[in-house]
Amino acid sequence: MAxxxxxxxxxxxxxxxxxxxxxxxxxxxxGRMIILPALMIIIIVTSLRFPRGFFRHPASLFYSSLxxxxxxxxxLGNFILLTxxxxxxKQELWIGMVLVxxxxxxxxxxxxxxLLRIEKNYVFTSVAGTYLGALLIVPLVGLCFFKYLHLNYxxxxxxxxxxxVLPLVISRLAIEKEWDExxxxxxxxALDYCYFIVFYAITANxxxxxxxxxxxxxxxxxxxxxxxFAFYFVIxxxxxxxxxxxxxxxxxxxxxxxxxxxxAGGIALTLFNQEVAVPSLIFAVSTFIYMNWLRFKTKHxxxxxxxxxx
Numbered sequence: 368m369a370x371x372x373x374x375x376x377x378x379x380x381x382x383x384x385x386x387x388x389x390x391x392x393x394x395x396x397x398g399r400m401i402i403l404p405a406l407m408i409i410i411i412v413t414s415l416r417f418p419r420g421f422f423r424h425p426a427s428l429f430y431s432s433l434x435x436x437x438x439x440x441x442x443l444g445n446f447i448l449l450t451x452x453x454x455x456x457k458q459e460l461w462i463g464m465v466l467v468x469x470x471x472x473x474x475x476x477x478x479x480x481x482l483l484r485i486e487k488n489y490v491f492t493s494v495a496g497t498y499l500g501a502l503l504i505v506p507l508v509g510l511c512f513f514k515y516l517h518l519n520y521x522x523x524x525x526x527x528x529x530x531x532v533l534p535l536v537i538s539r540l541a542i543e544k545e546w547d548e549x550x551x552x553x554x555x556x557a558l559d560y561c562y563f564i565v566f567y568a569i570t571a572n573x574x575x576x577x578x579x580x581x582x583x584x585x586x587x588x589x590x591x592x593x594x595x596f597a598f599y600f601v602i603x604x605x606x607x608x609x610x611x612x613x614x615x616x617x618x619x620x621x622x623x624x625x626x627x628x629x630x631a632g633g634i635a636l637t638l639f640n641q642e643v644a645v646p647s648l649i650f651a652v653s654t655f656i657y658m659n660w661l662r663f664k665t666k667h668x669x670x671x672x673x674x675x676x677x
Contacts, residue, residue, distance in 0.1 A: 376555070377562055381655055384563045388570025395641075398568025402633045403526075405561040405568075407534050409629070412554045413474045414538035415547045417491055422539060432496020435472060438622035439497045440504055443594055444468040447626075450593075454586045462513070462639060463646035464587065466631045469508040471497035471531075473625040475658060482665055483617040493622055498531050522638055530630065562629075566651065569632035572641040573648045587646050591653035595624045599657075625654055 422428065451464035472494050480490035509523040541547045550557075577584065602623050606616030632647035 376559065378655070378659065380559055380562050381566055381651075384566035385570050385652075387563075388567045389574055392571040392574050395568065395571035395574075398564060398571055399636045402565055402568040402636055403530065405564040406530055406630060406633045408557055408561045409474070409565070410530065410534035411538045411541070412550065412557055413477065414535055415541065415550060415554070416477060417495065417538070419542050421491065421495070422535065428492060428496065428499070432492045432499070434619070435493025435496040435622050436500040438493075438619055439472045439626070440500060442623050443598065443626065444504075446594055446598075447590060450590050451587075454590075455583050457581075457583050457642075459640060459642040460583050460587065460646060462516075463631070463635055463643040464590070465508060465512050466635055466643070467626055467628065467646050467650050469501070469505045470627045470631045471501045472622055473627050473654065475654075476621045476625055479621055479658065479661060480618070482662060483614065483621070485614045485618045485621075489615075489618050493618070497622075498535070501531055502527060518638065523634075526634060526637060530633070565629045565633065566648075568636060569629070569644050569648045569651070572636055573645045576642050576645050577648070584645070584649070587649050588653070591646075591650045594650075595653050595657040596660075598624045599661075624657065626650060628654060 445468075447464055447468035451461055451468075455461045455464060474494065476494055477490055480487065505527050506520075506524050509518075509520060513520070513523075538547075541550060599620055602620045603616055606619060611619075628647045628651035632644045632651070635644040635647060
C-alpha cells in the first residue's frame with residue numbers, strides 16, 4: 368500500500384527543522400514568540416478532518432473516548448511520570464517530563480490510523496477524547512506538581528484553553544460556515560510552515576543543553592524509546608494473547624505509544640525556561656523514528672501479503 372506523500376513531506380520538514388535548529392539557532396527568540404500560533408494552526412487544520420457534528424454530543428464522545436484516555440494518560444502518562452520521578456535529578460528536565468506525560472495523543476495518529484487500517488471512528492473519538500481529557504489532566508498536573516514553583520497557575524489554564532478549546536471551536540465554525548474547503552486548499556502549505564516553526568523553535572532553544580550530554584538526558588532518551596518501541600511489543604503481545612483483532616490491537620498501540628511532543632514543547636517554552644523543552648524534543652525524535660519504523664514495517668507486511676495472494 369502506497370504511503371501518502373503528506374507523511375513523507377512532514378518527515379522531511381521535521382529533519383530540516385532539526386538541522387536548522389542546531390546549525391542556525393539565531394532565530395530561537397522569534398521561534399519562541401510564534402510557536403503558539405503555529406501550534407494553534409496545526410490543531411485547527413487537523414481538526415477539520417473530524418466530520419460535521421462530531422462534537423455536538425459530548426456525553427457520547429466522553430464515554431467512547433475512555434479507551435484513548437486510558438492508554439494515553441493512565442498507561443503511557445503514568446509510566447513517564449513514575450520513571451522520571453525515580454531517575455531524573457535535574458528539576459527543569461523533570462518538569463519537562465511532567466509536561467510530556469500530561470499531553471494528549473499525537474495528531475499523527477490520524478494519519479497512521481489510515482495506514483494501519485484502523486476504523487476512523489475509533490481514531491477520531493480517541494484522539495479527540497485525549498484532547499478534551501487534557502482540559503482536566505493538565506490543570507490537575509499543574510496543581511499537583513507545579514504548586515511549589517513560582518508560576519501563575521491560571522496561565523496554564525488560559526494556555527490550554529487557547530491551544531485546545533479555541534482551535535477546536537474555530538475548526539467547527541469553519542466547517543459550519545463551509546470555510547473548510549477553502550482552508551484545505553492551503554492546508555499543506557500551512558502545515559509545512561507551522562511544523563517547521565514548532566520544531567525549529569524547540570530545537571534551537573534546546574541546542575545548548577543537548578550539546579552538554581548528561582546522564583539525565585540519556586535516561587530521558589531511554590524512557591522515550593521504552594515508551595514507544597517496548598510498549599509497542601508489550602501491547603501487541605497482550606492483544607495477541609487475548610486474540611484481539613489486528614486493527615484494534617494497532618489502535619491501542621498508537622494510543623499507548625505516541626504523545627503530542629510539539630504541544631509539550633510549546634507550553635515549556637512559553638511558561639518555563641528553555642531547558643524544560645529538552646524532553647519534548649527527545650520524545651519527538653523518538654516518535655519520529657518510531658513512526659517511520661511502523662510505516663516501513665506495515666508497508667513490508669502489506670507487500671508480503673500481496674505477494675502471497677498473487
